[in-house]
Amino acid sequence: xxxxxxxxxxxxxxxxxxxxxxxxxxxxxxxxxxxxxxxxxxxxxxxxxxxxxxxxxxxxxxxxxxxxxxxxxxxxxxxxxxxxxxxxxxxxxxxxxxxxxxxxxxxxxxxxxxxxxxxxxxxxxxxxxxxxxxxxxxxxxxxxxxxxxxxxxxxxxxxxxxxxxxxxxxxxxxxxxxxxxxxxxxxxxxxxxxxxxxxxxxxxxxxxxxxxxxxxxxxxxxxxxxxxxxxxxxxxxxxxxxxxxxxxxxxxxxxxxxxxxxxxxxxxxxxxxxxxxxxxxxxxxxxxxxxxxxxxxxxxxxxxxxxxxxxxxxxxxxxxxxxxxxxxxxxxxxxxxxxxxxxxxxxxxxxxxxxxxxxxxxxxxxxxxxxxxxxxxxxxxxxxxxxxxxxxxxxxxxxxxxxxxxxxxxxxxxxxxxxxxxxxxxxxxxxxxxxxxxxxxxxxxxxxxxxxxxxxxxxxxxxxxxxxxxxxxxxxxxxxxxxxxxxxxxxxxxxxxxxxxxxxxxxxxxxxxxxxxxxxxxxxxxxxxxxxxxxxxxxxxxxxxxxxxxxxxxxxxxxxxxxxxxxxxxxxxxxxxxxxxxxxxxxxxxxxxxxxxxxxxxxxxxxxxxxxxxxxxxx
Numbered sequence: 001x002x003x004x005x006x007x008x009x010x011x012x013x014x015x016x017x018x019x020x021x022x023x024x025x026x027x028x029x030x031x032x033x034x035x036x037x038x039x040x041x042x043x044x045x046x047x048x049x050x051x052x053x054x055x056x057x058x059x060x061x062x063x064x065x066x067x068x069x070x071x072x073x074x075x076x077x078x079x080x081x082x083x084x085x086x087x088x089x090x091x092x093x094x095x096x097x098x099x100x101x102x103x104x105x106x107x108x109x110x111x112x113x114x115x116x117x118x119x120x121x122x123x124x125x126x127x128x129x130x131x132x133x134x135x136x137x138x139x140x141x142x143x144x145x146x147x148x149x150x151x152x153x154x155x156x157x158x159x160x161x162x163x164x165x166x167x168x169x170x171x172x173x174x175x176x177x178x179x180x181x182x183x184x185x186x187x188x189x190x191x192x193x194x195x196x197x198x199x200x201x202x203x204x205x206x207x208x209x210x211x212x213x214x215x216x217x218x219x220x221x222x223x224x225x226x227x228x229x230x231x232x233x234x235x236x237x238x239x240x241x242x243x244x245x246x247x248x249x250x251x252x253x254x255x256x257x258x259x260x261x262x263x264x265x266x267x268x269x270x271x272x273x274x275x276x277x278x279x280x281x282x283x284x285x286x287x288x289x290x291x292x293x294x295x296x297x298x299x300x301x302x303x304x305x306x307x308x309x310x311x312x313x314x315x316x317x318x319x320x321x322x323x324x325x326x327x328x329x330x331x332x333x334x335x336x337x338x339x340x341x342x343x344x345x346x347x348x349x350x351x352x353x354x355x356x357x358x359x360x361x362x363x364x365x366x367x368x369x370x371x372x373x374x375x376x377x378x379x380x381x382x383x384x385x386x387x388x389x390x391x392x393x394x395x396x397x398x399x400x401x402x403x404x405x406x407x408x409x410x411x412x413x414x415x416x417x418x419x420x421x422x423x424x425x426x427x428x429x430x431x432x433x434x435x436x437x438x439x440x441x442x443x444x445x446x447x448x449x450x451x452x453x454x455x456x457x458x459x460x461x462x463x464x465x466x467x468x469x470x471x472x473x474x475x476x477x478x479x480x481x482x483x484x485x486x487x488x489x490x491x492x493x494x495x496x497x498x499x500x501x502x503x504x505x506x507x508x509x510x511x512x513x514x515x516x517x518x519x520x521x522x523x524x525x526x527x528x529x530x531x532x533x534x535x536x537x538x539x540x541x542x543x544x545x546x547x548x549x550x551x552x553x554x555x556x557x558x559x560x561x562x563x564x565x566x567x568x569x570x571x572x573x574x575x576x577x578x579x580x581x582x583x584x585x586x587x588x589x590x591x592x593x594x595x596x597x598x599x600x601x602x603x604x605x606x607x608x609x610x611x612x613x614x615x616x617x618x619x
Contacts, residue, residue: 053532055619058545060112064099066609068092070556070563073609076585077602078151083180084595086602088611096123098180104596113549113579129187132238152199159194166220169194173236192222200301209292218389223287245287250323275328277312279392279434296367298374309383312359327462332358332452337470340497342428348477348484358452366509374460375536379504382451392434397427410445428498453501455520457536466539483550488582488607490555496524510588512599521583548579582607
């Protein structure tokens with residue numbers, strides 16, 4: 001057995017040796033390619049997409065200062081792409097300042113608060129113009145102050161009031177050159193106090209919000225209305241069509257027939273039942289009550305929306321049949337949010353207040369598209385009627401004052417009043433007297449304050465989609481400390497808490513790197529808030545900025561002929577070092593239109609008389 005195994009091993013070793021010593025064979029042919037593998041699984045979304053909202057850099061890259069304080073020297077702003085210029089209404093000089101942005105840097109200026117790197121040239125308009133009346137005859141109209149401007153391509157439209165605000169105003173049209181110089185085209189008559197105007201997205205119409213405010217004695221109270229001026233090949237029509245608040249008002253509910261709202265009394269009853277606020281002397285008509293404030297137009301140009309601030313409503317304008325439907329905005333329940341309601345403690349302090357409500361009362365509104373639908377963004381400033389012949393303004397403490405309204409609070413409201421500090425607590429809050437005691441039984445159950453201290457998003461039917469709640473107050477207080485709710489006429493914190501807070505005044509919407517943002521500026525405190533509103537149902541806060549120095553000492557009074565009058569105890573010495581006061585309007589400029597290639601936000605500040613240009617970029 002052993003011999004047989006040894007023999008086998010010897011033979012195998014011999015065979016191995018032969019194999020190792022032989023020549024290698026020729027290279028074989030390449031085999032066919034193997035079958036392609038199945039596609040791999042998609043990778044995970046990158047970090048920037050996951051971590052929404054995206055953070056933004058907010059930087060001042062230019063600033064223009066008129067050196068005129070408290071006189072609305074820099075109010076409404078627009079942008080002209082061809083000349084790379086910002087246009088700003090200067091009411092103090094009754095002109096438009098054309099501010100060159102051609103050499104705007106991409107780096108932030110050294111000190112955004114005191115920067116004065118931008119310059120302007122004046123754009124003036126005549127004191128009188130000729131317009132066509134309803135019969136086609138030429139009439140001469142004397143012009144007062146410009147209230148609003150709008151630019152479409154190289155066309156400029158200016159809304160100008162009459163010297164007496166209750167008289168009809170006019171819209172002036174100009175063709176702008178490559179340097180921003182205007183060539184007069186035509187003037188078209190508008191309604192009383194044309195306060196704001198805008199082009200439709202295709203430039204075929206200009207819509208004018210004629211506010212129709214009364215004189216202070218209510219001897220004359222013109223109707224609010226909408227003027228619609230058509231343009232054909234860049235030429236405005238001789239006369240405007242008018243959408244009035246009487247026969248042009250409609251109610252879309254199928255539960256109503258035309259006969260249910262064919263008189264002023266019927267329209268007023270329906271609107272009041274829906275929640276529209278009426279505040280004025282007896283005999284005031286619906287058209288006198290509704291005072292158009294600000295217009296935004298849907299992307300398709302068929303529908304527009306107008307804020308009716310004092311009435312706490314938004315009007316839906318049908319530009320195809322020239323009708324308007326009024327939608328009440330409802331009330332904000334301050335038991336659900338924190339509000340600082342008194343200026344006496346001089347600190348930022350928030351409390352939930354049951355039976356206290358806010359009226360949204362938006363000033364500026366803007367609109368954008370999501371999933372093919374229109375959404376309206378509102379800056380909920382609040383406003384009252386406060387004239388010599390009629391005022392709805394009252395403090396809560398005056399409601400129970402025997403020498404004022406002499407009412408009684410309900411048990412619940414009295415307990416809240418006492419718990420918050422009485423006269424120096426909730427008693428300081430300003431509310432409307434028009435809604436104090438609707439059933440006139442002498443007992444006050446609810447209080448309604450001006451504004452909502454927020455911004456909101458509404459769908460195209462004016463149903464609320466989003467409200468920022470108490471964000472503005474809490475964010476501002478967290479950043480500014482006791483400077484929050486400061487007025488724009490002095491650096492004194494908390495002195496607007498009893499009124500309308502920081503007063504969200506201006507709003508615009510724009511896209512940056514595929515995301516849609518809302519930019520909201522507060523008139524009194526000067527805060528700028530930025531929210532990601534790409535999906536209105538998933539709105540998120542992104543950034544806060546305030547271009548103001550609260551360490552300076554100054555005081556001015558914009559109700560005086562000379563807001564800086566030393567004889568009246570005013571001192572404007574340090575206003576130039578104080579930054580931006582009283583942002584009144586904001587204009588977003590997309591990157592593709594921007595002079596420096598980055599998205600911009602242009603802000604007009606009426607009290608400091610400054611125009612500030614922010615660069616808004618992703619971090």
